[in-house]
Amino acid sequence: MNEFTETGYAYILDAMTLHDIDTLRALAVNLTFSAGRVGHAQLFNPSHRKSVVAFLDTNCTWSNWAFGVIRAEHGVCNTPLEKCLGIQLALYRTGDFYDWHVDADRVHQDGRKVTLVVQLSDENDYEGGELQVKLRSPYDRTISAPSVAGTAVIFGSELMHRVTLVKKGQRCSLTCWFG
Ligand SMILES: O=C(O)CCC(=O)C(=O)O
Numbered sequence: 536m537n538e539f540t541e542t543g544y545a546y547i548l549d550a551m552t553l554h555d556i557d558t559l560r561a562l563a564v565n566l567t568f569s570a571g572r573v574g575h576a577q578l579f580n581p582s583h584r585k586s587v588v589a590f591l592d593t594n595c596t597w598s599n600w601a602f603g604v605i606r607a608e609h610g611v612c613n614t615p616l617e618k619c620l621g622i623q624l625a626l627y628r629t630g631d632f633y634d635w636h637v638d639a640d641r642v643h644q645d646g647r648k649v650t651l652v653v654q655l656s657d658e659n660d661y662e663g664g665e666l667q668v669k670l671r672s673p674y675d676r677t678i679s680a681p682s683v684a685g686t687a688v689i690f691g692s693e694l695m696h697r698v699t700l701v702k703k704g705q706r707c708s709l710t711c712w713f714g
Pocket residue numbers: 623625633638652666696697698708709710
């Protein structure tokens with residue numbers, strides 16, 4: 536069994552080239568960002584989540600790219616995945632964070648099975664802002680994902696995860712959900 540199958544978590548360094556990161560970040564300049572919302576009810580809850588987000592088209596180049604990364608990662612595809620259910624650029628400025636949560640809403644069954652996060656910021660551009668994931672049982676350990684730009688972090692959408700407080704600078708990420 537590979538790492539993802541066992542723990543529900545895997546990462547791929549250098550999944551996105553620096554050139555693609557630049558292209559994506561240039562595109563972001565023309566998007567309208569608004570406060571990220573929480574849960575199925577889509578509420579603003581600044582004590583749980585503070586960051587701004589912009590959504591991309593679920594059929595865009597970037598979601599197709601992300602699907603390709605998941606397909607290439609043996610083990611993740613053991614979970615049959617049909618499509619991208621959402622794709623979001625997030626910006627965490629100093630003081631921003633996203634507290635512990637799961638992406639799969641068990642009650643409302645929105646079908647999210649796998650989450651993929653790409654680190655879009657140079658790790659030296661910020662302090663804090665760690666993406667942390669609680670591994671699947673029986674591992675249960677909390678790991679901090681690598682923050683190197685271009686890393687794709689993949690985890691089961693049912694796993695608890697968070698982005699710790701950004702103490703300095705700003706962090707940008709791309710998140711895609713597949714089901
Ligand atoms: O920005 C990140 O690294 C994670 C974002 C996230 O967990 C979410 O939007 O559900």
